[in-house]
Amino acid sequence: MALTRSTDPLVWIDCEMTGLDPSTDTIMSISCILTTSDLLPLDNGGFDAVIQHTPSQLANMSEWCVRTHGASGLTQACINSTTTAIIAAQALLQYIKQYIPEPRRALLAGNSIHADKMFLLVPPWKPILEHLHYRLFDVSATKEMIRRWACAEILENAPVKQLKHTAREDILESLTEARYYKQLIGGMFPSGTASGTRIVSRQSINPGSTTWGYGVDTGGTPSITMSTGAPGVTMPAGQVAGHANAEAGSHGMVGSPQDSVAHPKIGPPLVPGNTIGLKQAQEEWNVRRNNGTRAGDVGDLGEGFRTDVP
Template identity: 40%
Template sequence: MNKYVWIDLEMTGLDPNTDTILEVACLITTPDMKPFDAGINLVIHQEKRVLDSMNEWCMEHHTESGLVEACKASNITLSEAEARVYKYILGHSCKAGRNYLAGNSVHTDLLFLKKYMPSVASTLHYRILDVSSIKIIATDWFGTNVEINKKKTHRALDDIKESIQELQNYRSTIFK
């Protein structure tokens, strides 16, 4: 059975060459989008200088969401977070390279995973289930906007749950 590995990252920006990961969440579902469990959500410790270097958008939203303070308080390193997410994925009998990465605009997350969490990236198939692409097609081809009322908390696990709900809505309205 295929498994969808929903991953969302909150980062200091969008450039993996200059930015880093603040938070990672992962939730594994069946193709019918039924979760196997509640998922994993980890806030990564970052030094003040890293947090202070964020662009204005990130600073505003990550401060408002409480993520900045959570990063300061966290004792989880980036390598520990990588190991825990990797173990979580393998714990669901996911075979390396066989799992579809899923989420909204996950190509950006994948770039960060390849750089900062290569063991996690190694578990993923080269095919990606990008809900954002489905949103574009639904709007452009069908004139259908089935977006959900997102909370926009800009926290990783919340974003995953909203992406799953959004895909479920597309499935029930377009892919009947």
């Protein structure tokens, strides 16, 4: 079944805590920014709260927390605050519902957002999670894919973290990072064909080509324009030339393992992304084929290689 496009909004949350253990540590400050699925702000103001703590509650913080939160001024702000965790949790839930009233639709978003979620599972914060979808929009997961599979230029142009360790600044950096990855994906997989963009395989453009990959057959470079988000979260508009999937056939993508099974004369699969030499593609195909022969056919790479054979 094909994927369907999601228009579900995103609830960006970042917390600063007294430590990393939800059973003993507590949230010192929490910020929230709401966006559409396309990372456009639903509200430019956002939500911020500094939670009241006594000096004794902060006395057991780790050395890192003492140094970091002391330098940012958060420690003293917590001592001065009159906002309890209960008041902050109720106000945050009300703020989210004001813009996203439908329950279990919006996704919790952020960098390593699972860590924040663990603290939101603890009362009085849990009702916030109950209003959101169970899935997470984790920018860090995308970053790890980029670090492993993207070219050097993409790595070099990625937004640089400032490591300010304040809740709002961390969210703004997460949004900047997410917009960068959105721009990359938009360039690789153009979603519109109104301008005549047609996705074709390079082999269909030039059957005698010695490279395997995908290309974009256009009269010009597809442009990706980044919209202006919340204050301090902007990315210059630009043009991105990329790659996209080839035409799909009844057996899957052209040159996919399914096609090669049904049509043995078809060579190694097309490799999405940057072009790859035929020899390298052939070697990859041989590894996949041999693995299926020696250890039982695993079908596609998505099912994983067998690890119980030499």
